[in-house]
Amino acid sequence: MSGTIVIKIGTSSLTQPATGNLALSTIAGLVEVTSKLRHKGYSVILVSSGAVGVGCGRLHLAERPTELAMKQAVAAVGQGRLMRIYDDMFTTLQQPIAQVLLTRFDLVERSRYMNVFRTFEALLNLNVVPIVNENDTVAVHELKFGDNDTLSARVASLVDADWLFLMTDVDQLYSADPRSNPAAYAIDRVENIDQLTADVASAGTQWGTGGMLTKIEAAKIATAAGVRTVIANGRNATNILDVIAGTGISTVFEPQPRPFNARQRWLAHGLVPAGQLYLDDGAVRAVRDRGKSLLPAGIVEIDGEFESQAAVKLCDRQGAEIARGLVNYSSADLQQILGQKTDAIPGILGYAGTETIVHRDNLVLSSTA
CATH class of the missing domain: 3.40.1160.10 (Acetylglutamate kinase-like)
Structure with a gap:
């Protein structure tokens, strides 16, 4: 063809x-x-x-x-x-x-x-x-x-x-x-x-x-x-x-x-983001440059209301999109654990959730990243 x-x-x-x-x-x-x-x-x-x-x-x-x-x-x-x-x-x-x-x-x-x-x-x-x-x-x-x-x-x-x-x-x-x-x-x-x-x-x-x-x-x-x-x-x-x-x-x-x-391609162009996660500089480098998953400690702010497995944009502090993917927690839960170490999640939320906020297998870098 x-x-x-x-x-x-x-x-x-x-x-x-x-x-x-x-x-x-x-x-x-x-x-x-x-x-x-x-x-x-x-x-x-x-x-x-x-x-x-x-x-x-x-x-x-x-x-x-x-x-x-x-x-x-x-x-x-x-x-x-x-x-x-x-x-x-x-x-x-x-x-x-x-x-x-x-x-x-x-x-x-x-x-x-x-x-x-x-x-x-x-x-x-x-x-x-x-x-x-x-x-x-x-x-x-x-x-x-x-x-x-x-x-x-x-x-x-x-x-x-x-x-x-x-x-x-x-x-x-x-x-x-x-x-x-x-x-x-x-x-x-x-x-x-x-x-x-x-x-x-x-x-x-x-x-x-x-x-x-x-x-x-x-x-x-x-x-x-x-x-x-x-x-x-x-x-x-x-x-x-x-x-x-x-x-x-x-x-x-x-x-x-x-x-x-x-x-x-589905992650990048098929999904409609329901919110944005703003990351500190260390998390931006980990996700963008080293192919790592996003952990709660790297999140500084959340925008939007969404449930677990919704699509979200991952942005730097200035709001520039670096990636998007599927989030493992609702916005309500994320508000409680943002900036925290992973081992603190069970004590804060009362249940043992996943360690990652967005796993690297469920995210894709944006074209401008």
Whole structure:
């Protein structure tokens, strides 16, 4: 196989701005390019927005609903129509597809994460193109990815993809919004995303939820997992082939090395931290430089309320994240034992808990550590 490509297409590319109706020519172009990639030996996953936007068009709504139940109802209307269009177009090219609807919880809980991974693996082995969307009809706020840029980045990390294409309504990332600032210039390549300086305050269209800021955040997730990430114009799907060949117009974010196995990728990108632990300098060096577990004596402060086995960020005194992992104590218990020696835990809590607060097997260093 040539590798795995995740393509995220946004509502702004899939629909007509004025009406929210589907832009059928854009979808046809995307389907054709996806099929060409399959024939070249690539595995392809398509993360498609548009269910709410299409539902709005189908129901003749003038604007995207904001109330959760209404949004879920509109998504249910739009998702079926969107998948029917995809299925009809892919069928003409003899390319089977599958619908995969996810919530954040599917990637947070370990067993569900592995189930999703195995499902993708099986579909790709069957030469199927999975079409992924957030399960808007059931997801509540706490379980939502928030936008499909983030969803696509987490899927790319999950399947250890080689490429993530974030298809949007501009050709490239610009230093400022080119629609309002004539002095804006295009950024072709980003070697270090943490040093990127660009105006990314645009909030997306009335039919979508994303914007350039969400794409930058998605690129951070994907590149940290070793996935080369591209921002390109979604109205010109053939540009994907050009970018892979090294000639297309786009902004390419270079990936970081791939130090992660599947479990480490889950720890780094599948979990939603419920709190933060602030460490003293000695604990920072032990965790970051010597690969040690976190002990209670090294914790100086706790932020957030969480239960045992929740995900937490491990930060230095200044708040810079150095790692994240699964904590062995609740925040209430940690407040009692932070800064204490390990052998003092039973006397303080009244039970003999584990010696480590976060075991080294359950933590992963952050990309900036």
